[in-house]
Amino acid sequence: MATQHAYPKLNKTILALSPLALIINGLFSATAVADDKIEVIEIHADHLKDASLLGSSEQLLTELGVDFSAAGGVSSLPILNGMMGDRVKVLVDGxxxxxxxxxxxxxxxxxxxxxxxxxxxxxAGISPVSAGGDNIAGVIHVNAIAPTFSDSTSLTWQAGSLAAQYRSVDEGVSLGASAQLASKTFSLSYQGAYSDAKSYQDGNGETVLDTLYRSQNHVLIAALKSDKQQLAIKLNHQHIPFQGFANQYMDMVDNTSVGLTTQYQRQTELGDFSAHLNWHKVSHEMGFFTDEKTGKMPMKTDAEDASYQLKFAHEFNNTSAITLGQEYYHYEIEDWWPPVAGSMMMGPNEYHNIHDGKRQRLAAFAQLDQQLNTAWSMSGGIRIEQVRTQAGLVQNYNSMPMTMPGMAMPMKSIDAKAAEQFNQQDRKQSDTLVDATIVTRYAFDNFKELQFGLARKNRAPNLYERYSWGQSAMATSMIGWYGDGNGYIGDIHLAPESAHTASITYAMAGDTSPWQWSTNLWYSAVNDYIDADVVGRFNRSNIADNKRHILKFTNVDAHLYGVRFDGSVQLHDSKNQGQITLKAKVNATRGERDDSNDPLYQIQPLQSELKLIQQQDNWQHAISWQWVDSKHRIDARRLENQTDSYHLVNIQSSVTWQQLSMTFAITNFLDTQYELPLGGVNIAEFKADTSQGYQQLRGQGRSLNVSMNYTF
Incomplete structure (x- = not known):
């Protein structure tokens, strides 16, 4: 269901002013609009409890208009408004x-x-300053903490579930379990998940190499509450023993993490106060684990996040409210590559990629929400952040001069020289980010409204963009999250990105009309957009067309713009056939560099979807048709591939019987062979057969998916 909050609860209508919030509404329920306002605050998982939601959250977010840059089976990177990576701020329980x-x-x-x-x-785009900073594309909030309490004074069993799913395309198995105990003042819950999959098959029945993975996640949440306050503590653990990355030169061979999140909320006479404390530690290792992509090089990372967020919301009266906040984030990382025994190139020392890396953010914001009259309302705010980064001294595998055949004098390697140059520079950087947003809304009546939004959003460079210092083909090709097979060099003096975004949204819905729809147009001009320029080339074969580029991160100006339409109509409603609803969405995005008008990397081509849904008693049936246009506007600097247009048909039926729910689905029903426009290149297949070059990563073929969920 979609939670609605109507005026006068202004301190809870901040997210309702987002243009995309209206669009989200149409993606879930044709009847999700409140009778008095077209406000959608957030999407809850109450209607998402079937077992088909086991595994990655990618499916859920795709339905909300998020695109993804392909990576491992559980590690795809979200894309909003044509921008990926750290440009999208993803907050997990704050x-x-x-x-x-x-x-x-x-x-x-x-x-x-x-x-x-x-x-x-x-x-997407114009996010309130209270929603998070250090981003220019938008914010994704994902919450696992939602404690529920009972009316009993003693701790009693509340609910539990067991879930399982099987997918034929990769022989994937996913399992899930949950349990909850609660009293009037105490809540204790557990959620666990396990997934295992082989490399999937494409539309021709061929294996797409190195797409296998295994992962498990565990979450334990305890909460205490009284009449005016609540304390929740979440302990989470994750272990991924292996995950293939077809579009990277390395794979994941271990990712083990633990995290602790504490949330405190209190109602006072002056307003609502909340405090979040977060700590997360991860041990990560890259290497090779499968014959589908072989190698010997290890890479290790230890990292730790710690942060707090303080927020106070005060409602002046029934027409205005202010939210104040102060936040601090601390991140540190050690990234080193152990020497490879018997290798002259990768030894005898450790390669220090990022040593003693730190990134600290200190932020404060103020946001005002105002109901001007019965038709007009506005939300505006300002956020100021200080971002400081630094890194310690680094070293190459070998800093000694080497003599090669035909060489008169010993010479240091290119990476040994690069390490010396890097160590001689001042590596401390400080950036001041000033975000400002304002959104106004005009309600024509209870069912039609128009929104205008303007925003200035900023993002400071991440540590890899600034401090990746290696310059050889081997070192640079280990850097980069783009899946393009190229190599990247950092720049200590990169400036922060500043995006100036304008957005307009019109939405229409009605309690008696079967129609509801919304359309959103947006434009972003980005100063100092962090792109990359070609500074070298390499080739891992003897075929000239297999060249790759060495690129250096650089600041350029760029612009992106797009349009999105979402709509639904109820076609039929009767006792015999139930409710039949047709949903449609279309999304178009473009992005270019200002200096050359060249396309930006990984911009999704025009895409659309039609979905027919029948809901009758405990049954729900759905058939969808997705179409993606051909991709001809490509980034030549990154040697991006063109892709052909394609369409996919998906079928799904779900039934609930007492405590058991089951879902039967066939994805890619026609077994279409297609390439992923945002998939990058398949390096695993290139290594297996260099004569085929760097081909685009192919999508999944037909899959029969069966899932069930039993609650008790």
Whole structure:
């Protein structure tokens, strides 16, 4: 269901002013609009309890308009408004978890399974300053903490569940379990998930190499409450023993993490106060574990996040409210590559990629929400952040001069020289970020409204963009989360990105009309967009067309713009046939560099979807048709591939009988062979057969999926 909050609860209508919040509404329920306002605050998982939600949260977020850059089976990177990576701020229970990997193999969404999600919010482009900073594309809030209490004074059993899923395309098995105990003042819950999959098959029945994975996640949540306050503590653990990354030169061979989140909320006479404390530690290792992509090089990372967020919301009267906040984030990382026994190139020393890396953010914000009259309302705010980064001295595998055949004098390697140059520089950097947003809304009546939004959003460079110092083909190709097969060099003096975004949204819905729809147009001009320029080339074969580029991160100006339409109509409603609803969505995005008008990397081509849903008693049936246009606007600097257009048909039926629910689905029903426009290149298949070049990563073929969920 979608939670609605109507005026005058202004301190809880902040997210309702997001243009995408209206769009989210149409993606879930044709009847999700409140009778008095077209406000949608956040999407809850009450209607998402079937076992098909086991595994990655990618499926859930895709339905909310989020695109994904392909990576491992549980580690895809979200894309909002054509921008990926750290440009999208992903908060898990308020915690800012940093991707601690040169390839971003462990992004925030990889640390929880879809069955652990209790609520989420997606805000593209113009996000309120209270929603989070250090981003220019938008904010994704994912929440697993949602304690429930009983009327009993003693601790009693509340609910439990067991879930299982099987997918034929990769012989994937997912398992989930949950349990909850509660009293009037105490709540204790557990959610666990396990997934295991082989490399999947494409539409031609061929194995897409190195797409196998295994993962498990565990969450334990305890909460205490009284009449005016609540304390919740979450302990989470994740272990991924292996995860293949077809579009990277390395794979994940271990990712083990533990985290602790504490949330405190208190109601006072002056307003509502909340405090979040977060700590997360991860041990990460890259290497090779499968014959589908072989190698010997190890890479290790230890990292730790710690942060707090303080927020106070005061309602002046029934027409205005202010929210004040102060936040601090601390991140530190050690990234080193152990020497390879018997290798002259990778030894005898450790390669220090990032040594003693730190990134600290100190932020404060103020936000005002005002109901001007019965038709007009506005939300505006300002956020100021100080971001400081630093890194210690580094070293190459070998800093000694080497003599090669035909060389008169010994010479140091290119990476040994690069390490010396890096160590001689001042590596401490400090950036001041000033965000400002304002959104106004005009309600024509209870069922039609128009929104205008303007925002200035900023993001400071991450540690890999600044401090990746290696310059050889081997060193640079270990850096980058783009899946393009190229290599990347950092720049200590990169400036923060500043995006100036304008957005307009019109939405229409009615309690008596079968129609509801919304359309959103947006434009972002980004100063100092962090892109990359070609500074070298390499080739891992003797075929000229197999060249790859060495790129250096650089600041350029760029612009992106797009349009999105979402709509639904109820076609039929009767006792015999139930409710029949047709949903449609279309999304178009473009992005270019200002200096050359060249396309930006990984911009999703025009895409659309039609979905027909029948709901009758305990049964729900759905058939969807997805179409994605061909991709011809490509980034030549990154040697991006063109892709052909394709369409997919998916079928699903679900039934609930007492405490048991079952879902039967066939994805890619026509077994279409297609390439993923945002998939990058398949390096695993290139290593297996270099004569085929760097081909685009192919999508999954037909899959029969069966899932069940039993509650008790």
């Amino acid at each position: 915690a800012d978890i940093t991707a601690a990997c040169a390839n971003q193999m462990n992004p925030p969404l990889s640390y929880l399974s879809a069955n652990q999600i209790k609520s989420l919010t997606v805000i």
